Amino acid sequence: MSDPSNYGFDTLQIHAGARPDPATGARQTPIYQTTAYVFRDAEHAAALFNLQEVGYIYSRLTNPTVAVLQERIATLEGGVGAVCCSSGHAAQIMALFPLMQPGCNIIASTRLYGGTVTQFSQTIKRFGWSAKFVDMDDLDAVKAAVDDNTRAIFGEAIANPGGHIMDVRAVADIADEAGIPLIIDNTTATPYLCRPIELGATLVVHSTTKYLTGNGTVTGGCVVDSGKFDWTASDKFPSLSQPEPAYHGLKFAETFGPLAFTFHGIAIGLRDLGMTMNPQAAHYTLMGIETLSLRMERHVSNAEKIAEWLENDPRIETVTYAGLKSSPYNALAKKVCPKGASGLFTFAVKGGYDACIKLVDSLEIFSHVANLGDTRSLIIHSASTTHRQLTEEQQKAAGAAPNMVRVSIGTENVEDLIADLDQALSKATA
Numbered sequence: 001m002s003d004p005s006n007y008g009f010d011t012l013q014i015h016a017g018a019r020p021d022p023a024t025g026a027r028q029t030p031i032y033q034t035t036a037y038v039f040r041d042a043e044h045a046a047a048l049f050n051l052q053e054v055g056y057i058y059s060r061l062t063n064p065t066v067a068v069l070q071e072r073i074a075t076l077e078g079g080v081g082a083v084c085c086s087s088g089h090a091a092q093i094m095a096l097f098p099l100m101q102p103g104c105n106i107i108a109s110t111r112l113y114g115g116t117v118t119q120f121s122q123t124i125k126r127f128g129w130s131a132k133f134v135d136m137d138d139l140d141a142v143k144a145a146v147d148d149n150t151r152a153i154f155g156e157a158i159a160n161p162g163g164h165i166m167d168v169r170a171v172a173d174i175a176d177e178a179g180i181p182l183i184i185d186n187t188t189a190t191p192y193l194c195r196p197i198e199l200g201a202t203l204v205v206h207s208t209t210k211y212l213t214g215n216g217t218v219t220g221g222c223v224v225d226s227g228k229f230d231w232t233a234s235d236k237f238p239s240l241s242q243p244e245p246a247y248h249g250l251k252f253a254e255t256f257g258p259l260a261f262t263f264h265g266i267a268i269g270l271r272d273l274g275m276t277m278n279p280q281a282a283h284y285t286l287m288g289i290e291t292l293s294l295r296m297e298r299h300v301s302n303a304e305k306i307a308e309w310l311e312n313d314p315r316i317e318t319v320t321y322a323g324l325k326s327s328p329y330n331a332l333a334k335k336v337c338p339k340g341a342s343g344l345f346t347f348a349v350k351g352g353y354d355a356c357i358k359l360v361d362s363l364e365i366f367s368h369v370a371n372l373g374d375t376r377s378l379i380i381h382s383a384s385t386t387h388r389q390l391t392e393e394q395q396k397a398a399g400a401a402p403n404m405v406r407v408s409i410g411t412e413n414v415e416d417l418i419a420d421l422d423q424a425l426s427k428a429t430a
């Protein structure tokens with residue numbers, strides 16, 4: 001297709017990045033189930049290895065099926081390029097890798113997916129990196145936390161599981177002033193509901209496992225680059241601005257301009273870390289992404305109705321859905337994600353931990369699983385599962401207190417979902 005800016009989201013989610021297969025005319029993107037690609041001749045091979053010519057060498061680096069998905073997601077997010085990875089957590093490491101050196105830190109939101117809190121508070125320390133966790137509602141605290149070794153600010157547009165909304169534009173201004181990128185995890189919101197790059201983010205990461213695939217079949221991740229950050233403006237990002245010894249002195253920023261981050265992600269990140277998405281996974285995600293906007297509209301309308309029903313139910317203490325008028329994040333949600341606050345939220349059940357466990361066990365349509373963004377409605381008691389590794393204080397900060405459950409509202413008939421919650425709540429609070 002020609003210039004994507006001529007087309008609407010519903011068209012791009014089907015067509016961006018894809019063209020009829022040049023070999024066969026196949027209309028659907030084939031699964032290029034191959035490890036390697038035959039070079040035309042030795043000269044061609046040398047040009048590819050020198051990054052003088054773009055093409056396929058080996059599927060740890062690039063694969064035609066994965067490449068279509070990369071272009072599709074980059075287009076939907078309004079970025080210049082994207083690198084797909086084996087999972088959302090891989091994408092987070094791939095986003096940080098070009099920015100960080102031992103001794104560097106990131107500022108991370110206190111309200112992040114529990115697995116990300118663990119990755120940032122524990123695992124990245126082994127690389128000599130660290131994270132300072134800050135409440136992103138407190139912009140002065142965010143500003144104050146930035147120091148000379150800070151290389152990025154990281155937050156979720158709509159936080160999993162608490163549904164808190166981050167003021168992406170305000171935090172982007174702080175990152176701009178500090179000369180560092182803002183990285184937004186847009187997994188819960190999706191590019192249909194939130195456009196972090198338009199709000200000033202430099203990089204967007206996704207767990208494509210969730211809404212982008214949309215049917216709970218494969219894990220995957222993606223890092224999208226806005227192409228707008230000047231990596232040479234300071235000496236903070238030598239991997240991108242300085243000669244790369246593992247590529248005989250190539251300077252990524254000078255050679256690839258706005259595509260520097262994406263090329264580094266493939267040529268160094270995937271080459272040496274190997275967290276590659278496989279073509280089967282890319283295929284499932286391409287199938288799912290074709291209906292992203294249609295599904296998100298239903299996820300949002302079902303979630304709005306269910307959140308409202310729960311809020312008025314005497315068995316429920318609180319509902320933290322930013323789409324509710326009563327939410328302290330409702331006004332911000334209208335700015336950050338004007339088409340809706342996604343299908344994910346938490347609620348507190350009277351009767352605490354035990355009632356939550358009983359509720360989860362009594363539901364018939366909702367599945368008790370550690371996933372979100374499926375067409376199926378899902379529920380999990382975060383404190384005893386995904387957020388189990390956190391202290392009770394961290395659990396509360398992340399919106400995963402012991403008396404709360406997280407629901408990912410699916411696209412089923414909303415009356416059926418409400419009836420299921422109703423019967424299970426009766427058992428849980430009897």
Ligand SMILES: *Cc1c(COP(=O)(O)O)cnc(C)c1O
Nearest residue numbers: 087088089113160187207209220
């Ligand atoms: C699931 C999730 C991740 C991690 O993604 P995986 O694909 O499970 O590795 C990161 N961020 C958010 C917001 C998530 O929901």
